[in-house]
Amino acid sequence: MQERVNLLKQALQDNTAAIGLWCSLSSALTTEIVAGAGADWLLIDSEHSPNDLRSIVAQLQVAAAFPCEAAVRVPSDDPVFIKQVMDGGARSLMVPNIRTADQARAVVAAMAYAPGGIRGFSVGHRANAFGRIANYHANARAQQLLAVQIECETGVANAAEIAAVPGVDVLFVGPGDLSTNMGAMGSPNAPHVQAAIASVLAATRAAGKAAGILAPQRADADRYLADGFTMVAVGSDLGLLARGSDQLVAQFRKG
Numbered sequence: 001m002q003e004r005v006n007l008l009k010q011a012l013q014d015n016t017a018a019i020g021l022w023c024s025l026s027s028a029l030t031t032e033i034v035a036g037a038g039a040d041w042l043l044i045d046s047e048h049s050p051n052d053l054r055s056i057v058a059q060l061q062v063a064a065a066f067p068c069e070a071a072v073r074v075p076s077d078d079p080v081f082i083k084q085v086m087d088g089g090a091r092s093l094m095v096p097n098i099r100t101a102d103q104a105r106a107v108v109a110a111m112a113y114a115p116g117g118i119r120g121f122s123v124g125h126r127a128n129a130f131g132r133i134a135n136y137h138a139n140a141r142a143q144q145l146l147a148v149q150i151e152c153e154t155g156v157a158n159a160a161e162i163a164a165v166p167g168v169d170v171l172f173v174g175p176g177d178l179s180t181n182m183g184a185m186g187s188p189n190a191p192h193v194q195a196a197i198a199s200v201l202a203a204t205r206a207a208g209k210a211a212g213i214l215a216p217q218r219a220d221a222d223r224y225l226a227d228g229f230t231m232v233a234v235g236s237d238l239g240l241l242a243r244g245s246d247q248l249v250a251q252f253r254k255g
């Protein structure tokens, strides 16, 4: 048995835009609905959503039926949780608020087996189809993708060094945190935040890596894609349900 090709990684290496959807509702049912929408990737969020290891694995299981790469955002750079999520079958990870190249190198090491990494070895787990994927441990790196989030001024200043770290595939801007940390809470379109975002994009592209961002407003997403961001999240299950239910009820409250 062969490991599935990581189509998100392949698209980004080919400089092809990959559209994604954020899954915040922590439900296998809603993630199954999102996975069937035809997006290139989805993100199971365990930084700001009430997910635990079991709910993450349940969502990875339902997403596996679709040609949509299911990435997991871990809550922090903790190597223990990274190991558990990877054993559970996640091979595309997003890690919040990476500030330095050393921190990025530590995350890369957490994802890799020795030599070169520190990921604990287990013979059989969901990631290797319970021992059915031949040579999984030797080849695991090939299908892994690491997106590190740039969410503060230190990360922006170090973007070129972070992008140069082998094993880092994507610098993914967190516009909410970045704008907040730059004194413009909730306003990522503030000129000084946009300048920071543009500098992250330039540093990332110069290193030959992919740049990503969350852009739930259509105009923002279109602009970022035109600028050269290729891993772009264009909405979330939570946002779709909240705005959709608001609009539906509002139709019946008018006049």
Ligand SMILES: O=C(O)C(=O)C[C@H](O)[C@@H](O)CO
Residues within 6 Å of the ligand: 022, 024, 047, 048, 149, 151, 173, 174, 175, 176, 177, 178, 214, 236
């Ligand atoms: O800083 C950001 O923006 C992000 O990283 C995304 C947020 O965590 C959030 O909007 C996801 O629901």
